[in-house]
Amino acid sequence: MDKLKSETTALPSLPALPGAWFDRKGLVQIGLLALLFLAPLAAHLLGHIYYVNLASRITLIAMAAVGLNLAIGYGGMVSFGHAAYFGLGGYIAGISAYHAFDYSLFISWPLAIPGSDSMLVIWLAAILLCGLLALAIGAISLRTTGVYFIMITLAFAQMMYYFANSWPTYGGEDGLPIYIRNSLPLVDTGQPWTFFLIAFSGLLLAMAITSRMMKSRFGAALTMARLNDTRLATAGISPYPIRLVAFVISAMITGLAGALYADLNGFISPTMLSWHMSGELMVIVILGGVGRLYGPLAGAILFVMMETLLGGMTEYWKLFLGLVLLLVVLFAKHGVMGWLAGRERHV
Amino acid sequence: MSEVVLTLNQLQKRFGALQATRDVSLELKQGEIHALIGPNGAGKSTLIGQIAGNLKPDAGSVHLAGQEITALSVAQRARLGLGRSFQVSSLAEPLSVVRNVMIAVQALQGHSFRFWKPVHRDESLLGPAREALERMQLGHRADTPVSELSHGERRQVEVACALALKPRALLLDEPMAGLGPEGTAHLTELLEKLKQEVPILLIEHDMDAVFRLADRISVLVAGSVIAQGDSAEIRRNPDVREAYLGD
């Protein structure tokens, strides 16, 4: 008995092990990334464009969920309104392309801002504007906690949704097409495989930033804000600015994913802003395993696979999604990653 | 005489019809343990709240090292050097002991908006955290998750967290609560050594510990301080005897 106890307490003192590529968790993580990369590569080589685009879809939804996971999983902020940033990112890509297409101005006063079909410009704009929006929404919402926070983030996203719906300039409820995919220097973004590589890089970057950041001082403070904000305040660090910054970064990641997602679909509509979108992003985070670096990836693969396979069999596939989700929430709290890679240990 | 570190000056707090704090004044001096005792419902928690910054007094002031802190937040007070421990453990259970203490070191250094350098091999954080743990004789438990600690060890970690802030004053809220006789004796010994470095305002139920540790004692009854003095004076005071031993 004593021996067992000393063994369990000795376990966390081996800091070299977690993250090593050869343990179970490491293998699962490498496997997921390899699957996401190799499957579309094979499809590309065999000429099945549909599957390459499907992989891009998984990748971008996963990236949006990586952003949300930073808020929910790492920061303990249950945002039910991340569609606002996903959709805003999408609209920035769409609106910018729209003005670039007919050489009109986005704003003529106080300074003239033309559209742009350069992805780099669009990404920068999406990151900045989503950050600003999240700063405003977060500043108000983070004054509240618990259910209030959930409902307020939901309500603000609905505000964006109804605004897009009733603002006629950019298509209102019909949405806006992006006739020609926005461009990058040197590469042809219209090629599905090229676009997949761009999306995949975005996902890897978002995951790397999350991972690195959560190990830093900021991550330590955010973790403490989630686990016990009294302890954080007692140490002399106000939880509010820590949470707000995390919320903003989370929105920036989701917004960038949204800009890419609009380019993938060649179309943007208020659906990207709807509360179903917020709910689905949340579902992906939870299906994958909340607060796990690879959770959003696992969740997105599972979600899009269900959508594609079940959706091919029945138009009522969301009924089954609902049942699966209900069972996962009630009985399998740790998600796919918990099931595949074991419980997470904080050391 | 020695320097006054923490001063409460005529604090008042009212909740509706209930006067929870009535004209409370007290001082904590360098090198001493000042104990605050009182029967249940005397208003100790309300008073602690006003000292720590969770509650704002209706009137009166709180000074720390000569600076008025009455209107400051919990975090701001901590940055000025007020360390505290809680009656109910406020540690992050899943994290290791040293990670709990490190957050205090990080706060002391004032840099939480750093996004790149990993903390788990940052000696400028680990070193002081380990040192604070050593002072509470917990060095050997540094890498253990808090959830696996005993009740007494958690109390010690709480104090270590407060110590890591290099505080000017410590506010300890019933640190002995729930400890066995052995744990109480151990912690009493540690606090006795500690008071040389940091003065301690000790809120405590365990009278043996209070009488052994405290240089001065204030007795709170129904929101007012009814007596102040050293152990002998408090033991002799008829009002205190009445408040504690019944009508």
Add this chain to the structure above:
Amino acid sequence: MHDVTATLFFEQLLNGLQLGTMLFLMASGLTLVFGVMGLINLAHGSFYMVGAYATASVTAATGSFLVGLSAGIVAAAAVGALVELLVIRRLYHRPHLDQVLATFALILIFSEGTRWLFGSSPLWLSPPEMLTGFVTLPGGVRYPLYRLVIIAVGVLVAIGLYLLISRTRLGMRIRAGESDREMIGALGVNIARLYTLIFAMGAALAGLAGAMVGALQSVQVGMGEPVLILAFVVIVIGGIGSIKGALFGAILVGVVDTMGRVFLPSLFRNFMSPSEAAGVGSAVAAMLVYILMALILAFKPKGLFAAHG
């Protein structure tokens, strides 16, 4: 000219009141369930839909709106009780995140299940013959009788709820449950049954709202969702857990939303071209209640009538 504006104003005020009373029926159930059980229920809009579908089907089968309406309320209450027994009671002690996800799952199940059973096209439900037509109100405003009846029903329910909570044994238990969950256990009340009852009651009110509004608009899948989100805004403004807050918030949101949609476009016409004004006006009007909510929360983060400290 002036008279026309006054008439329009009065008419829209009544429309706002009518929306407000329906929002109150939704919000009161949500806020009771949160206040007593600490549960956030996204699937409340599904009971609204169930009430409307059951009313439409039974009315079509029997030809009587009243029979249909009763069936709608009973169906919503029964579905509510069943959902509480099967799913909701496993969620009371879970984090809000789990509650949100599980009840989001319930929405998917209810919406797709309904689409499966009834198809995607809307069902038709019209108000009973005797409630159609207009009445002339003092001041000469002609107003649809059925809408007035909706307002009256809402007011009656509000009074009924007030009496139930302040005057009856059940109400006493509900109040006890709001202030101290352990205490009602100590009082020997069967908490499990009390919770099922409260949940079913909230569902019945949502079903009533769905049925009444279903006869005004159309009965279709997803009809509960916009109402649900407005009801969330209502209880956040009013203070979660407070019936009084729900009533006040519902009327406020109902009136502001209705008036904004009608009058903002014409307001903007004062300094914009008519087509621009229509676009901007309607877009701003759509956001109005959310802006209102943000303003209120900036000053009162727990809502106007916060029930819990």
